[in-house]
Amino acid sequence: MIKILHTADIHLDSPLRSLALRDAELRETVMAASRKAFSRLVDVALSEQVSALLIAGDLFDGKERSARTGAYLTSELDRLRAAGVKVFYIKGNHDAENPITGSLDLPDNVHVFDARGGKVQLTDEVWVHGVSFAQKHAPDSLLPRFQPPVAGAVNVAMLHSSLAGAEGHDVYAPCRVADLTAMGFDYWALGHIHKRQVHNETPWVVMPGIPQGRDIGEAGPKSASLLTIESDKITVTEVPTSVVEFLHSTLDITGAEDDDALRRMLREHLSELRLRISTPTGVVRLTLKGHSKRYWQILRDRDVWTEHLCDMMRAAGDLWLDKLVLDIAPHEIDANSATDTTGAVGELSATMQAISAEPGFASIAQEEVTAVLQDLPPALRARLMPDEAARDALTQELAQGGVNRVLALMKGAENS
């Protein structure tokens, strides 16, 4: 019986992105989470006495170029070397563009497949195949570069691929699951997509996902795959890896009569949430929906509620708020008065909407948006306003947000 650990998309030293990290305590706890996750993987490899660790691409992150990342990696790989664990590594799109990749002196237990592809015998009955990305982009399938599987042995193939890909996204080494299964390999150790997915079981086609989610876009528990090969048969188990878990959560607050009731409801929800998160630390994006009598006050007092929520989350046990999203509507009884245009604020609201649609306002608003964004660091500016269309959309979005904010303040001032 031999064991192999399969992971991919480690993106070493790629930072976590969440406003929750404003808190120094949390920052201290989840500092360098991608490293911690990788170290955990190495720990598992040692404790499970695996024969090999497969890294199916994107060991590094595209932009991170610190030599310290390489130094850290070398020390971790040395740990595996000391225990006689071999490491098989194919370069993904990120690795191909990353300068660290070329400057590494990897220990002799590491085998890096090149772009031409190749195979290495791990044990008498196990062979490992792999093909690396030569460049950042791989628009064509890499499957033709694989050598045929070794007959009479267990063949594990490593491939970094976006598979069939998603529309609007660049494709990386495209191929279909059916193409893979037809190749005759026993286990396809895939990489590239950050969400875990087992595409097929005979043969195995496994996308292990990123070991540590980096933002709310990579929410949910994260893991690696542990292969156990016993008399030509492969079983796969999931090994949890993340040190902090991101989570989306939605709560309907209809029925919370007053602030106290709402607080109670939030506390209960957070307690349940705590049970759902397996990592010691969780970062939550909480969306409140439903109807509330305190609609305007909640909107107006968003800061206060955010503060409250942070406290409650800490009380629930090392939960942190990524962001509070308010998707609530006024109470049914108030619905008319809140949306009607007969009341003064109602009329103002309608007027504001009307003004925001006027071209005069649009040009003023765009000017202002541009002025503010010009004052931001270029990278951020580029992200927020990549082109004119994006700027106009952003302006619209911000104007609507502004209307809501001011209305909330007006209503709040009126009804408080």
Next chain:
Amino acid sequence: MRLQRLDLDRFGHFTDRSFDFGTGGDRPDFHIIYGPNEAGKTTTMEAALRLFYGFPMRESYAFKHPRNNLQVSATLEIDGKVRRFARLPKRSGSLIDESGTALPEAALSAHLAGLSEEDYRQLLCLDDVTIERGGEEIANAQGDIGRLLFSAAAGVADLSGVLDGVREQADTLWKKRGRTTRIAELKRELAEIESEIRDRDVTASAWKGLKHALSQAQHSEEEARAIRDALFATKARIESQRRALPLMAEINTLEARIEAHPDVPEQLDFDPERLIALRTDHGTATANIERLSKEIAALEKQVAEITVDPKHLELAEHLDALHDLSIRDRGAQLDLTRRKDELHAAEAAMIRAAQDLGAKHGVDPQSLALSQAEIAQLEQARDALHDARNSVLNEARELADLAEKRDAAKEAVATTETASKTADAPIDAPRVTDILARFDVDRLAPAHATALQAIRAAEAKARKSLSALRMGAVTFGTLPPCPGTHAQAQLWADRHVELTRAVQDAREKRAEHRETLAALTARAEALTAGGALASDSEEETLFAAREARWAEHLSTLDADSARTFREALLQHDTAMKTRVAHASELGQLRQIEQDKAEAQTRVEHAETRLKEAEADCTALEATVASAAEQVELPTPLTPAEWLDWVDRHATAEEDAEAVSATQEAHRNTLERTERLCAALAPLLPFDPIDLDEAMLAARQIAEAERHQAETIAKAGDHLAQVQRDLDKREAKHQAAQAAESEALKNWHALIEAFLGDRVCPDTVMASLAPLRDLREQEKARATAQQRVEAMEADQARFAREVTHLAQTHGLEFRDSAAETYAALKDLCEQARTAHEKAEDLFDVITRAQAQLSANTNRLREIDQEVATIAAAFPDPGALTDIDALRLRTQQAAQVISERAELARLRQTVTTELDVEDMDAARTRLANLSLAELDAETQSNQADLARAEDALTQAIERRSTAAEALKQVTGDADIATLEEKKATLELELEEAARAHLELSLGHYLASDAIRRYRDSHRSGMMAATERCFSDLTHGTYPTLSTQPDRDAEVLMAVDTNGTSKRASEMSKGTRFQLYLALRAAAHEQLVAQGTCLPFFCDDIFETFDEDRTSAACRVMETIGRRGQAIYLTHHRHVVDIAKKVCDTPPVVHEI
């Protein structure tokens, strides 16, 4: 919304009070609630507000029903539906429906257009306070309502404040070129972190370069080190050769020297120093032997010269036995004569003492020597006798003194008694003291003083009241009898007052009537003045004159008479004509005439009455005067004065009686006083003037009497005491005499017993000293005699013993035993000295012989040791002498040390040159010279310095490279910074978004509010303007606004175009403006779909009728749009309303 029915279930002083406003119909919904003050109009209005907004915590209407029990309910028409609400004073669920189910607050509040209770009051619940306050605020655009009305009709209160807050918040996030905004701060932080990353991070490619640099540096370091090490080796070789060359020369010399002494042993087994010690010891021992042999011979010769007699040695023992005796013998020779002298002196003293005692001649003095005890007994008896005799003498002297004192006391008694008997008073006269005691003077004197005081006070009062009777010059020494009673006087006085008043009245009446008369006369004169109107009498006079002329004319019938008659006739006719013309005046005149007559009569009548009254008055005064004359009082006297005098007389009479009564009350005291004075009079040296003086004198006398009696008593007491002392003393005297005779008897008995008749007892009595002397001398005499006898015996025995010894040892007896004894002692001492000297010499000889033997032995030992040492050399026989041996030893030691030095040098050279043996060494050094080596050394040193520098530089380069590479660790610092950077970017994005939202929101809201205000303000103003114009009947047809700082102020413009602020208007006009503002607000609310009940609480009070009418019309207009409720206690308002309104309002009376 409108109130269909309002129920004050429990509120204020109401219980289950209802107002039914009916269902709203076509008619205007205008209601007047009429009731007197305190009927509860305001309570009703408040009740409606409670229903809408709940009960406050401090409820001022909870005076009858406790707050917890308050309840207000109502039936409301809301959007056409009828709903029933009730309000309870509860914290939550205070709003309930008909079935008592709690309703959400919004069920009602949703229809209040977002008006707070305060807004409602200011806007739609007007009373004297709110109409003014709220109106002012509105007109000046102050407060919520003001802004409300200027900016919008409802619901956007404080929006400017909100917008200001928005702007402020946006500005804290971002501001153009702002340096303290949130975004600026975040950017700074970001820049810091980026710079830190730049400073601290190493890129992957740089890392690779570092690795390469290190390996190169390591390689060049190794090369440098190898070169340097080779140069060091060369240097070491040169140095060792340089050191070895001189050593090799030394080795050659030594080898030659050692070869000359082949037979020297390898090493010496002894210490060469030992030979020096042996040589010294040998010399010492030889010298000692020679010295000791000489000493022993000399000593033996001395011993042979000493001889000793053994018998003389034995003599010492016998002499020691006689030692004590010889000492006593020497003492006796010195002491015997003195002792014998003492014996004789004692015997002579005893004879003298016996003579002193008066002993008869031939009496042995020793027989008179008495013992110490016997002498003490005699002394005691003699002292007792002396004491008894002294006692008798003392008592006799005391006795004589006392007898003398008694006689003196007796005489004093007699003298005192005589003195007292020679006083002036007769023996049996009563003593003053007794009298004073009998009358109890201590009580009587104060009583007497009190009595006198009382009597004098009464008398003074009587005198005063008597003098008060004085009238004019008339005074009274004694009280005269009163000629009338008090009652009569009173009667007279009253009558006189009446009469005086009657006189007065009559006079006034008369004057009055006279005035009337004068007035009437004046009127008549006025009527008749100017002759225009003739009075009746004048007419009669004229008629008489006409008749007289006529008669004259008739008689004469001439022209003159005719003319005269004609004149008279004309005069009369004129008068008659005038009278006819003035018939009414004439009537008046006649009336006046009648009145005059009447007045005249009244005058006369009054005079009559006056006279009568005056007569009565005079009569009464005469009566009083006659009474006064009886007591000789001056007249005339008014009856009032008489009454006063009679009163004063009565007082004087009472006081006179009081004097008598006081005298009677104190008579007893006064009588006793008089008796006391009488009793004392004969005893006093003078006649006393009054009691005080008598008492003073009497008390002095009494004091003297008491003093005399005390003196007599004291003399008697003294005599008795002295007599008692005398008797006691006589008894003591007799006892002393008895004791004396007893002592004398005792004395004689003792003399007889101890001394018999050998001495005279009286001599002994005179002194016991001779007896004591005798006893002492006897003691001395006995001692001296005993000593003399003992000495003489010792002397005899010593002489005997010494003689015997002298004979035994053949010594001639000398002059005395003592001298012989001394000669014997000398002989013995000589023998002993010789013997001891011989013994000492023997000891010295023995010790010298022992030393001699020891030195001889030592010499032998030294010889043996020298022989042993010499055995180490090849020819021991030639080396018996120590000095020869030492020489040989020194030579051998030299050779041995040279051999060792040679071995060491050889070792050094082979080691330095790193060769196997000396042969190799010689080969190595062959052909080498120091000069060549020096040259080589210098060349080597230069090479080494260069190599050393090269190595140092190589090491530096290597360690720098290693250090640089070491900096690249696997720590997460940079990763953490990257993470911070990512977070900061997110924060920046958030801040930017928030700022833009706020800023754009602010822009939109400001613009929207501006538009809203523009659209709403004009409608509002128009409504107010219309209403105000109606209310003022067109006095103020238009309104305008005036900017005031950032607000606007409302102005009313009159028909002349003059603008006025509210504060410049009269109160009534101002109230009209304020009402118009509210009516307009109500209209706006209604236009916006909010219809709320409009309350006014008697605000028309300051309005005149016209204004009230107009105001009622306004209320009716409001009632057409919604519900208007006016509360008043003025009936006229109700009436006016009924009159002016198109449809009369519904009136509810409380």
